[in-house]
Amino acid sequence: MDLPERLSLARLPTPLQRMDRLSGAWGGPTIWVKRDDLTGFEVSGNKIRKLEFHLAAARLAGADVVVTCGAVQSNHCRATVFATAPLGMEAVVLLRTPDGGPPARSEANHLLMELGGADIRYVTPDDYARRDEVLEQVAGELRAAGRIPWVIPEGASDALGMWGFVAAVEELGIQRVGLPPMAALWHAASSGGTTAGMAGAADRLGRD
Numbered sequence: 001m002d003l004p005e006r007l008s009l010a011r012l013p014t015p016l017q018r019m020d021r022l023s024g025a026w027g028g029p030t031i032w033v034k035r036d037d038l039t040g041f042e043v044s045g046n047k048i049r050k051l052e053f054h055l056a057a058a059r060l061a062g063a064d065v066v067v068t069c070g071a072v073q074s075n076h077c078r079a080t081v082f083a084t085a086p087l088g089m090e091a092v093v094l095l096r097t098p099d100g101g102p103p104a105r106s107e108a109n110h111l112l113m114e115l116g117g118a119d120i121r122y123v124t125p126d127d128y129a130r131r132d133e134v135l136e137q138v139a140g141e142l143r144a145a146g147r148i149p150w151v152i153p154e155g156a157s158d159a160l161g162m163w164g165f166v167a168a169v170e171e172l173g174i175q176r177v178g179l180p181p182m183a184a185l186w187h188a189a190s191s192g193g194t195t196a197g198m199a200g201a202a203d204r205l206g207r208d
Helices: 019-025 046-060 075-087 106-117 125-128 131-144 162-174 193-205
Strands: 016-018 032-034 065-071 090-096 118-124 147-150
Touching: 016 125, 019 075, 032 090, 046 065, 046 075, 046 162, 065 075, 065 131, 075 090, 075 106, 090 106, 090 131, 118 131, 131 147, 162 193
Parallel strands: 065 090, 065 147, 090 118
Antiparallel strands: 016 032
């Protein structure tokens, strides 16, 4: 398939692992797991696939700072911080906390974002409910300071980010050459970008 410009940031293709014991425990369906936990230590998970397309577009636009948002333990924000640094871009992340202030203790993804040098700004749940407006406000402040920002929505889940999972389904199809057809594809979902990409790929490839 023809894809937009992308960067090579993830370790791809991720393995496709047959889970025979799990299949037996569940009574017979043949279960395979696409190991997107192995896309890379700092950028593990599905988010980096979307960022390959967003950060390619950011670089083409000459951006020097990326602005995005998520919960205080956001996988997407953590991946963004570690993906932008090697590209010479700064990451500004807006993290949602119960009171709009930093948590009492830094741990897990939040700690990694601090170690990665992110410009972390905390927002309340009410502010996060209007996150698109707040992201544009921060981007405007950066432009006024002479910076060139690139805004990535929550989870990189938009018409650009979803291409990460159009490409992932194509990758999966190549790995499954010679194997029986899949009956169903299951995945975790939150902001919807992964689902959109998979559905878009199925449509483009003529699959149900």
